Amino acid sequence: MSETAPGGLVxxxxxxxxxxxxxxxxxxxGVEIAEYNNNADTEIFGSGPSGFAEPLSPTVGxxxxxxxxxxxxxxxxxxxxxxxxxYLNDIEELTDNGFELCQAKMIMDLRxxxxxxxxxxxxQQVVSGVHPVKACNDVQKILDHADSAxxxxxxxxxAYTLSDYERLRKGEKIYDDDxxxxxxxxxxxTPIxxxxxTPTEPSEPSRExxxxxxxxxxxxxxxxxxxxxxxxxxxxxxRERSGxxxxxxxxxxxxxxxxxxxxxxxxxxxxxxxxxxxxxxxxNHEAMSQRLAVAGVEPDEINQIMQHHDNxxxxxxxxxxxxERNRLAVFSREGFMGGVRGRFYDWWARQGGGGDRFFSHRxxxxxxxxxxxxxxxxLPAGVLGSVFAPLIGAGVGLLGAVLATRATAGxxxxxxxxxxxxxxxHTVAGQxxxxxxxxxxxxxxxxxxxxxxxxxxxxxxVPAVTDTLAESTSHEVRRNRIRTGGSLLGVAVGAGVxxxxxxxxxxxxxxxxxVISKPPKHSVPKLHHHVAPPAHKSRTVxxxxxxxxxxxxxxxxxxxxxxxxxxxxxxxxxxxxxxTAFPPHHLGQITPSHEAFQVMHGEGIINEINxxxxxxxxxxxxxxxxxxYLKLAALHGRNIIKxxxxxxxxxxxxxxxxxxxHPGTGHWYPGVEADLDKLLNSNFAS
Amino acid sequence: MTDYDQQLNDLxxxxxxxxxxxxxxxxxxxxxxxxxxGMRLAIELTDQDMAMIEPxxxxxxxxxxxxxxxxxxxxFDEIMQQEIDAIRQKLIVED
Numbered sequence: 161m162s163e164t165a166p167g168g169l170v171x172x173x174x175x176x177x178x179x180x181x182x183x184x185x186x187x188x189x190g191v192e193i194a195e196y197n198n199n200a201d202t203e204i205f206g207s208g209p210s211g212f213a214e215p216l217s218p219t220v221g222x223x224x225x226x227x228x229x230x231x232x233x234x235x236x237x238x239x240x241x242x243x244x245x246x247y248l249n250d251i252e253e254l255t256d257n258g259f260e261l262c263q264a265k266m267i268m269d270l271r272x273x274x275x276x277x278x279x280x281x282x283x284q285q286v287v288s289g290v291h292p293v294k295a296c297n298d299v300q301k302i303l304d305h306a307d308s309a310x311x312x313x314x315x316x317x318x319a320y321t322l323s324d325y326e327r328l329r330k331g332e333k334i335y336d337d338d339x340x341x342x343x344x345x346x347x348x349x350t351p352i353x354x355x356x357x358t359p360t361e362p363s364e365p366s367r368e369x370x371x372x373x374x375x376x377x378x379x380x381x382x383x384x385x386x387x388x389x390x391x392x393x394x395x396x397x398x399r400e401r402s403g404x405x406x407x408x409x410x411x412x413x414x415x416x417x418x419x420x421x422x423x424x425x426x427x428x429x430x431x432x433x434x435x436x437x438x439x440x441x442x443x444n445h446e447a448m449s450q451r452l453a454v455a456g457v458e459p460d461e462i463n464q465i466m467q468h469h470d471n472x473x474x475x476x477x478x479x480x481x482x483x484e485r486n487r488l489a490v491f492s493r494e495g496f497m498g499g500v501r502g503r504f505y506d507w508w509a510r511q512g513g514g515g516d517r518f519f520s521h522r523x524x525x526x527x528x529x530x531x532x533x534x535x536x537x538x539l540p541a542g543v544l545g546s547v548f549a550p551l552i553g554a555g556v557g558l559l560g561a562v563l564a565t566r567a568t569a570g571x572x573x574x575x576x577x578x579x580x581x582x583x584x585x586h587t588v589a590g591q592x593x594x595x596x597x598x599x600x601x602x603x604x605x606x607x608x609x610x611x612x613x614x615x616x617x618x619x620x621x622v623p624a625v626t627d628t629l630a631e632s633t634s635h636e637v638r639r640n641r642i643r644t645g646g647s648l649l650g651v652a653v654g655a656g657v658x659x660x661x662x663x664x665x666x667x668x669x670x671x672x673x674x675v676i677s678k679p680p681k682h683s684v685p686k687l688h689h690h691v692a693p694p695a696h697k698s699r700t701v702x703x704x705x706x707x708x709x710x711x712x713x714x715x716x717x718x719x720x721x722x723x724x725x726x727x728x729x730x731x732x733x734x735x736x737x738x739x740t741a742f743p744p745h746h747l748g749q750i751t752p753s754h755e756a757f758q759v760m761h762g763e764g765i766i767n768e769i770n771x772x773x774x775x776x777x778x779x780x781x782x783x784x785x786x787x788x789y790l791k792l793a794a795l796h797g798r799n800i801i802k803x804x805x806x807x808x809x810x811x812x813x814x815x816x817x818x819x820x821x822h823p824g825t826g827h828w829y830p831g832v833e834a835d836l837d838k839l840l841n842s843n844f845a846s
Numbered sequence: 847m848t849d850y851d852q853q854l855n856d857l858x859x860x861x862x863x864x865x866x867x868x869x870x871x872x873x874x875x876x877x878x879x880x881x882x883x884g885m886r887l888a889i890e891l892t893d894q895d896m897a898m899i900e901p902x903x904x905x906x907x908x909x910x911x912x913x914x915x916x917x918x919x920x921x922f923d924e925i926m927q928q929e930i931d932a933i934r935q936k937l938i939v940e941d
Contacts, residue, residue, distance in 0.1 A: 508884035
C-alpha cells in the first residue's frame, strides 16, 4: 500500500532531508521538532495510506485537498494536480534549502495567507485612490518582500512554529546565548504549539479562503453558463427582431421566406431559456452564498459579493446580446430587409459610436450637457457594459435585481419595452450556431490557458462566446463592421477569472478608457482629417428640400457627399514592402512622418504597427505590438488608421484584434503617429 | 429646437437613481433612442427617401448627419420628439 501512496516518495525524501537538517544541531529541540515535523507530514500528506496503521478517521492532507477540491481555484483535474505538484515542489525546494518540514509547511501556509490577503490589500489601495495596476504591482512587491524577509527570519531565527515566528517578529529572543530554547511559558511540558494550518488555526484565513473559493467558478460551470448566456442572447435577439417584422407589416410570403424552417423563435423558447439561465445562475450563486455563510461572512458582505458576480453575469449577457443583435443586423442588411433599409439601420447604428455623443456631437440634440447628470457621464458608466439598452424583456427581472438600487422594476420594464417594440425577426442557421459553440469552447479553453492583459498588464478579455460571435460574424460578412466590437474590448470576462482577477478587472474598467458605453474621445469625425473634403463640405445649410412630405420626394439636385478618394500622391512602397513612404529612420529617435502607407491584403492594425516599428529600427513581438495598439486605442480610440476608400477602415476579428477592412492606401489618424513614436522611443517598446 | 438633452436629463432625474447609476441610465436612453429612431426611419421612409439617404451611408461619423437627414426627412425632429415621448411613457415608475 505504501508503495502506491500518493506523494509517498516525495514525502520520504522530504523526511530524509528534514532528518539531515535536523541533525545539524538545532539546539535542544530535537524531539519537539520531530513532533512538529510529524504533524507537518500529516498535514501535508494526510494520515491515509502511509504504510502505517490507518486511523479510523484519516486526515486528508493538503496535497490531496488541492487535488480533490475544485474550490482551490483550479478548474480541471489536471490543473489541480499541477497545483498540488507545485505545492510539493515548493515544499521540496524549501527542505532542500535546509528548512525542516514543519518550517516549510509554515512558510507555505503563510504564503497562502498572503495570497488570500492580496485581493483585499489591492482593493484597499484602489479604494484609497491608487490606480489598480499600480496597486496590484505594489501589493505584489510588498508580499514578495515580506515573504523573503519571513523566510530569512524563520531560517536564521530558528522558528519552527507560528508562535516562534511571531515572537521573532516582535523582536523576542527564543533561544538563549547557549542555544537553549526559551519556551513561551515556564513549564517545559508546554503542549506543542500547532503549526499554522492545524484545525485550531485562527478563523480568519479559512474565512478568506472560503470567500475566494466561493467566487471561483469551475471551468464546467463557466462553460455551462457561457453557453446558456449565448443561447439566451441569440434567442432573445432573434425574438426581439420579430417585433420589427410585424411593425413593418410585411406580407406573409415575404416574411415567411425570411424565416428558416425549424428555427423560428417563440416567446416560449426565449422564456424557457431565460428560466434555464436563471436556474444556472441561481444554482451557482446559491452555492457561493452558502459557502460564504458557512465561512462566517456577514450577510451584507455576501450581498456585496453576490452583486459583484451578478454584475459580471449581466455584463456577459449584455455583451452577447449586443453582439448577436448586430450580427442579425448584418444579416438583415444582407438579406431580408431588402438591402437599403438594412444597410441604413446598420449604418445608423454605427454613427457616433452610440450614447449621447451620437446626438450631441451631431447637434441632433442641441448643446445641452448642462445638468449634473450629464456631468457624471464618463464616470463609472462602463461598469455594466453598454448598459441595459440592449436588454430585452425577458432579462429585465435579472437586471433589475442587479441594477435596481433605487431604480424600480417599472423603470426596467419600461426600458425593455422601449427598446423591443421596434425590431426585426430573423433566424440563424443551426449549423452556424453549432460551429460557433465549438469555437466558443475553444475560446474559453484558450482564456483559461492564456488570460490576456492590456497595455498596463491588467487582465482583460472579452467574453469567450461574444468574442466568437464577433469573429464569426466578421468572417461571414467581411465588410460589415460590427458596431459593438470596440465596446467588447471593455467587457471583462466573468466566470473563472477568480476573485483577484475579477476585482482588478472591475476596478480597471471603472473609469478606464475601455469603458464600454463611452467611446474614445477622438473617434468621431475622423473622415476629413486627412482627406480632401467633399465638394459641399462647407455647406452649412441643408440642400433645398425637394418636398416637404415624406412621400414622393425627388432626389436633391446636389450629389450627396462622396467617399474620399485617394487623397495623397505620396510615393507608395513597392510590394511586398510596407511603409516605405516613411522616411528611412533607423535606430535612434523617431520623428513623425505623417505619410501614407500601403496596406496589403489581409493585414491588420497590429501588422501595421509592426511594420512601422521595423522601418524605424524597432523589433516588436506581436504581443508588444498589440499592447501598443491598446495604448494607442486608449489615447485615440480604436480607429487609429484611416484607409482611403469606401466604408469603415477597421472591423473586429476577435480577441480584441482589429483587422483592416480592405487593402489600399492608409494613414494614421492625426496624433496617432506621434504617440506611436513616443511609445516606440520609450521603454514601452522594449 | 426643443432641448432634447434636457428632456432626457429630466427623465433620468425623476428616477432618483444613485449618482453612479444615473449616467448609465442616461446613456442607455440615448442608445435606445438612437435605436428606435433608426428603426423607425428604416420602417417609415419611402424607397425614394432611402435612395436619397443611401449615399450618406458612405460616410462614417459625419458631422453633417443632422443637416443631411433633416434635408431628406423634414419630419425628423418630430420623430425624435415622438420617440422621446414614447420612451418617457415606458419609463413610468411603478413602485
